C-alpha cells in the first residue's frame with residue numbers, strides 16, 4: 262500500500278515511512294492511494310473474533326508488506342492488553358435505538374489510547390529496524406498529550422515534546438501528562454489556545470532549522486496510523502449490532518475530524534454505515550462547513566468539552582480530498598486560500614460527496630448538560646461532556662427507528678468531574694488504574710505563545 266499527499270506534490274510513502282512522517286512536505290496529509298475493500302463475506306467472518314484479531318484484520322491491508330501478519334498480530338495483542346475491559350471497546354445500551362461505544366478503557370481514560378497504544382509500538386518497531394531516533398512534537402487539547410506520553414514514556418528511540426494551552430486542559434488531563442517522569446518526556450504549557458499550539462507544531466514540521474537536526478514525528482491525528490487504528494472499533498460495534506446485514510449510524514463528538522474520518526474509512530472499506538453524525542460544541546466550524554459549505558475559522562470559545570474547542574480541523578482536508586475528486590493541485594490551492602483568509606467555500610462536489618454520508622449538529626452548553634442529565638436520569642449512565650455532545654446529536658438526528666445509533670464515548674466521565682457533577686449532581690471517581698495521580702509531582706515548563714521560544718526550547722532540550 263502506498264500513501265499519497267492530499268496536496269499532490271510530496272513523494273508517496275509506504276506504511277512504515279508514513280507512520281514515522283508527520284505532515285507531508287507539501288503541507289498536505291497522507292492518505293492511502295486507494296481504499297482496500299473487504300467483501301461482505303470477509304466482514305461476516307469477522308464476527309465474534311477477539312478485538313486484537315479484528316484489529317489485525319482491519320489494519321492488514323494498510324500495513325502492506327511492512328509487517329508480517331504474525332508480527333502485526335503480536336503488536337495488536339500487546340497494544341490492547343493494557344485495556345481494563347476484555348472487550349476493549351464495549352457497547353452499552355441506553356434505549357431502544359441508542360448505544361454508547363465505550364472507548365475509554367485504556368490507560369489515560371480517553372479514546373486516544375486506542376490508537377496511541379498501537380502507534381507507540383509501531384514507532385518502536387520501525388525505528389528499531391534502522392536504528393533511527395524520532396523526536397515527536399505534538400499539540401494537545403488534553404487527551405492526545407496524555408495518551409501519547411503514556412504510549413512512548415521510556416521508549417529508547419523516541420523523545421516527545423508536548424504543547425498544551427495553559428489553563429485550558431482539565432486538571433486530570435494535565436496531571437496525566439505532567440506527572441509522567443521519564444527522561445524522554447517534555448511538557449510545555451503555552452500562552453494561547455489549542456489552535457495556536459497546533460499551528461506552531463505545523464511550523465516546526467516545515468522549519469529547516471529544526472528538520473536539519475531532528476527527525477520530527479507526529480502523534481496528532483495528522484498521523485495516518487492513528488486513524489487506521491480507529492477504523493477498527495467501527496467494525497467492532499457494527500458487528501455486535503447485526504452488521505454487515507444491518508446498517509448502523511454513528512454519532513461522533515468531533516474536534517480535529519480524526520475519529521469521524523475513521524468512520525468514513527470504514528464505510529469506504531465496505532462496512533455498511535447508514536450515517537455519520539458529526540457532533541460539535543459551539544466551536545462549530547465543521548457544522549457550518551457540512552450544513553452550509555462555509556468553512557471559516559472563528560475564535561475559540563472555551564467549553565465544558567475542551568478536547569473539541571477547535572476552530573481549524575486538520576483532518577477535514579482528508580475528507581475534502583476524498584469526496585472532492587482527489588485532485589491534489591486544486592485542493593492545495595483551496596487550502597492555501599484558507600491559510601491566508603481563514604475562510605473558504607466547499608465546492609459543490611465536496612458538499613455533495615460529504616452529504617451522502619455525513620450530517621452534523623451543534624450542541625451549546627445547555628444542551629450538553631441536558632444530555633448528561635438525560636443519560637443519568639433515564640438510563641443510569643454517567644457520560645463525560647464530549648460524549649454528551651455526541652448523544653445530543655444522536656437524539657436530534659432523524660434516523661430511521663430500525664437503525665441503531667451508536668454514540669462514541671470518547672472519554673471517561675472522571676476525566677471531567679466538575680462538568681459531570683454540575684449536570685448530574687454526581688462526582689465520578691477515578692478508576693483504580695489511574696493510581697495516585699493527585700499525589701505525584703508535576704513537571705513542565707511555561708513558555709509565551711511565540712514560535713521562536715518554542716522552537717528554541719525544543720532544539721535546546723532534544724537529546
Ligand SMILES: *Cc1c(COP(=O)(O)O)cnc(C)c1O
Pocket residue numbers: 371372373404405482514515516517518519520521568569647648671672
Ligand atoms: C480528541 C477528542 C475528541 C475529538 O476527536 P477528533 O478526532 O479530534 O475529532 C473528542 N472527545 C474527546 C474526549 C477527545 O479527547
